[in-house]
Amino acid sequence: MPFAIKSLTLGAFATNAYLVADTATKNALLIDPVDSPDLILAAAAEAGWSIQMMVATHAHLDHVLAAAALKKQLRIPFFAHKDTPPLLREVPMQGMYFGLGNLPAPPEPDDLLDDQATVILDSLELKCLYTPGHAPGHISLLMEKEGILFSGDTLFAGSIGRTDLPGGDHALLMHSILDRLMPLDDRVRVLPGHMAETTIGRERKTNPFLLAHR
Numbered sequence: 001m002p003f004a005i006k007s008l009t010l011g012a013f014a015t016n017a018y019l020v021a022d023t024a025t026k027n028a029l030l031i032d033p034v035d036s037p038d039l040i041l042a043a044a045a046e047a048g049w050s051i052q053m054m055v056a057t058h059a060h061l062d063h064v065l066a067a068a069a070l071k072k073q074l075r076i077p078f079f080a081h082k083d084t085p086p087l088l089r090e091v092p093m094q095g096m097y098f099g100l101g102n103l104p105a106p107p108e109p110d111d112l113l114d115d116q117a118t119v120i121l122d123s124l125e126l127k128c129l130y131t132p133g134h135a136p137g138h139i140s141l142l143m144e145k146e147g148i149l150f151s152g153d154t155l156f157a158g159s160i161g162r163t164d165l166p167g168g169d170h171a172l173l174m175h176s177i178l179d180r181l182m183p184l185d186d187r188v189r190v191l192p193g194h195m196a197e198t199t200i201g202r203e204r205k206t207n208p209f210l211l212a213h214r
Contacts, residue, residue: 003124003146007191008043011035012100013062016193018150020143021049022122029121030054031141031150032193033066037073040066052121055113056080057152057193058135059087059106060165061094067106079119081130082112083137087167113139126150129180133173134161140181147188149200155181155190157198160209174213182210 002023009016011034019040021028028049030040033056044051053076056064071078080088088106095103113119115130119141126141131154138161141150153161155177163170186201203210 004047005148005191006043006047006049008034008039010039011062011065014194015062016191016195017066018191019044019047019049019051020124020126021047022124025122026050027052027122029119029124029126030070032057032063032152033070033078034063035065037066037069040070041073051076053077053079053119055119055126055141056084056088056109057140057150058138059084059091060135060153061091061098061100061103063152063193064088064091064106065103068104071107077110078107079111079113080109081128081137081139082114083132084112085109087136115139131173131176131180133163133169133171133176135165136167138176142184142188147185149181149184149188149190151181151190151192153193155198155203155207156192156194157190157196157203158207159195160207174209177210178213 015034018031
């Protein structure tokens, strides 16, 4: 399958957005409409891609700030896990908590995803893995054939997602990582919501939070 991935690190929290495209059709999906819709649109235009849908790994404000503007401009569907809407509606309060002012609420999802659901765009197929703990309704997105995992804020290079925000649960996060992500092959590339790319094998061998659970 001809595909390509373009990553952008945007916003006050240096959050990663990922454009994933079928390079035969030039259609793309956006994983986490994080911020700066103009920069996301410019990146897609530069690559010659047309964004057809967007998916949120979770509803913390830094992962969804561009959703409303992109939906209005592109008229594309917005997908999220079925447990996500309550946290989405709290984005204005999240903005106040972080001193960013009263931010507008993102749009309601057009479709609600469940564990093992598949997001399909042309030849692209991404399986939803329910990985709560960092936030309610958190999902990771797996391209099984290609060996690529978009982990959101579940697993990072040498770290894991924070659990000190409302709805966070450290024990649940560790359960998600150990039971849902660690069974994946060592060669699976992990593209996280913050910081650099890693692999399942590297984190299995070196991540101090995972080593503590051996």
